[in-house]
Amino acid sequence: MVEPQALRADARRNRDLIIAAAKAVFAERGADVPMEEVARRAGVGVGTLYRRFPDRDALVREVAGDSFAVLLARAREAEAEGGRGWESFLGCLKDMPELWFTLRLTLFSPDAWPIVRDDASVRVTARELRLVIDGLVRVAQAEGTLRSDVGTGDVLMLVALVVTGMRASSGALGAVVHERVLALALDALRPGSAAPLPGRPLTPDDLEPRV
Amino acid sequence: MVEPQALRADARRNRDLIIAAAKAVFAERGADVPMEEVARRAGVGVGTLYRRFPDRDALVREVAGDSFAVLLARAREAEAEGGRGWESFLGCLKDMPELWFTLRLTLFSPDAWPIVRDDASVRVTARELRLVIDGLVRVAQAEGTLRSDVGTGDVLMLVALVVTGMRASSGALGAVVHERVLALALDALRPGSAAPLPGRPLTPDDLEPRV
């Protein structure tokens, strides 16, 4: 648990640059982009990248851990806000799409998931995140903001699909499309459904499988 | 325009097998899967594949053309059904996910689109398809089945995102998730929105860009 601050100042800075760059580039092009691409985006050489992270897997784990942690922090903020917390949580999605992109990689990408799965600390954070979001969903349902025939899994899946699918359409009107379609999807979560949904409400654990 | 039926019977059969296999495998793993994978799925050798399609681009074009044509036929059926045509069109989506997967490749995949784009006949079919769907949307809106503040582009984008994003989560409960989330998304298209959507309704052409 010792935090080896033995890192020189510039080394520390570069490390952060690399993680930020990796987040962005993983989001845009998938977790299998060449390491050199990550390095270029971070403005460092490949050597620097490999000295800090032994191999690609280490980098992926680090990025995933960081992303989950940020999301968890956001979710806790929303939780603390009480009643309208759920909507404020959803609202912030617009501000950090790259986080969802990253999540997509770890949730939907067949090659990235096994890597992340083996990291105990990430697994703990992810579980914690699910719990908090689950709480937000229940509160929102209790106050009538969210339709009651859906589970947290349904909500997560719908939002994740919409937000993460946007990756490709980042053209000029990409932002507009993003906003509109997300707004549409969230509209689907209002109470007062016309027809009953098939099947049973999905739990957050339903989303994990990916064995 | 001559249809060279000079193909021997088994050759013809193999050609169809290849296209079907390509559809499936492109859908699952993207348009850049190794040609050998396509061949294996079709139960033929690589040589056979290359004799029928000079290179990958030719295969992609053929698959895209075929898929668009099938979709267009379905849309026209729905159109002919009159009033409830829109819903019957949406209903059939569940039955042919691979078509949407393929569409995803040609609509959202940066590498496949330029290839398809250069094929005049595909372009014509795609445009025709957009027109027919646009008509279905307007009819549905006129009869009050579909909220009136969305454009065809919005509808297509939402549905495409949800359906195509499902690719990864094809686990045991994949089908259930698919059904529920799609049902949710379609619910968002009911009339009677709570809050107005941001921006302007998207036209079908808004989706094409991808310059």
Add this chain to the structure above:
DNA sequence: CTTATGCGGACGAATTCCTTCCGCTTGTGT
């Protein structure tokens, strides 16, 4: 000023994928 830590990017190895080629098989017409 000294030194250890960090940096960049060229490079050899390994992997993946494309495409061709050729000997064998199988439809097809007589």
Add this chain to the structure above:
DNA sequence: ACACAAGCGGAAGGAATTCGTCCGCATAAG
């Protein structure tokens, strides 16, 4: 049945990518 053309499979050459290391130079720290 027969002969021939058309088709088939898959091994293999070759090109392109990407990995991860290594070493001479730079620079933060004291």
